[in-house]
Amino acid sequence: MRLSELSERSGVSTATIKYYLRERLLPAGARVTATQADYDEGHLRRLRLVRALLQVGRLPVATAREVLAHVDDASLGRTIRLGASLWALPHGPEPDEEAPETATARAEVARLFTELGWTTALELGELSPAHRSLVASLATLVRLGYPCDTAYLAQQARLMRKMAVQDLDALEEYPTEDEQVEAAVASAVLYEPLLASLRRLAQAEESVQRYGIG
């Protein structure tokens, strides 16, 4: 399709599409003549993902470009490709190595993953930004004087694992690995706020069931 059709079908202005092309967030179309290029369904999907990253995830352009570079790297194995793409997304706080609570949190996180049998988390350790953020958030909890309830965290983690099963089942409905990786990145950005809302609504529902509305 021409640029004008890509614009119409995506709802993104041609000026914005040209900007994405210049910033290498969107790959160039197939050259047809000196002034015309041809775009396909892959461009349409990528445009959708770029908007999710920039508008919902509020990623800086350079970060979005880095994420997309991993998404596009088909030389990587599937897990590594997915992992690298997600690791390049913004994540939570970094552990403060000066804080004495960091060591406590680190030990609790290791105990948690051992109890859960999460061998990948144990092996990758703090190479993973999510692992580092978990340590940092837990250290803050301890520093503020809140109890670190590993048993409760383990329960929650087990349900999160069940949610991850559903997440991957949903991804596998996409026909190609390219599309699955794109969808995984989009879902990380789009579903986080959605699940935070669902969590509060689920708590309200449970609270009314237990204590009534009064």
Add this chain to the structure above:
Amino acid sequence: MRLSELSERSGVSTATIKYYLRERLLPAGARVTATQADYDEGHLRRLRLVRALLQVGRLPVATAREVLAHVDDASLGRTIRLGASLWALPHGPEPDEEAPETATARAEVARLFTELGWTTALELGELSPAHRSLVASLATLVRLGYPCDTAYLAQQARLMRKMAVQDLDALEEYPTEDEQVEAAVASAVLYEPLLASLRRLAQAEESVQRYGIG
């Protein structure tokens, strides 16, 4: 205890404690002499909560004061008191009434809650900020061209409900309703980043189990 002991036990400087007292984030101690006041365990707990709201939740002081006013309002029923405290916390995006996708999202959310049998969510509707944010996030998803998979959302919501059961069970271990409400607010602020990290780690774990590390 004296101000100096409160400072020592909480790890918060006396200057900061005085600032919280001036801003009415911390209730005044019981007056002992013209220049001395007596603080108790409630002050220690409140100080911990104030730091969670300001440092982790990054709430403006006026918002924190509003949240705490609801936390302290023992005239409210338990559910309303808890709800009002949580509703005063910052939440996700507001629905854009100009966007045509908002009506679609609203219908999907109503269908979701009907399917789940979440009667409180249906009755309160968009009085609840979490409900509004859910509509807004879903509308964005649709606007960007992503499919709105209500069946998948319902599955995730059912697991979220199980997490809410664990959340309320954990809260009920606190001996008084005052402490339970305080802990619920703290947990909303402290656990959201933690669960986001756990979600990514659970996905990585599941991905390696399915596809190997290669």
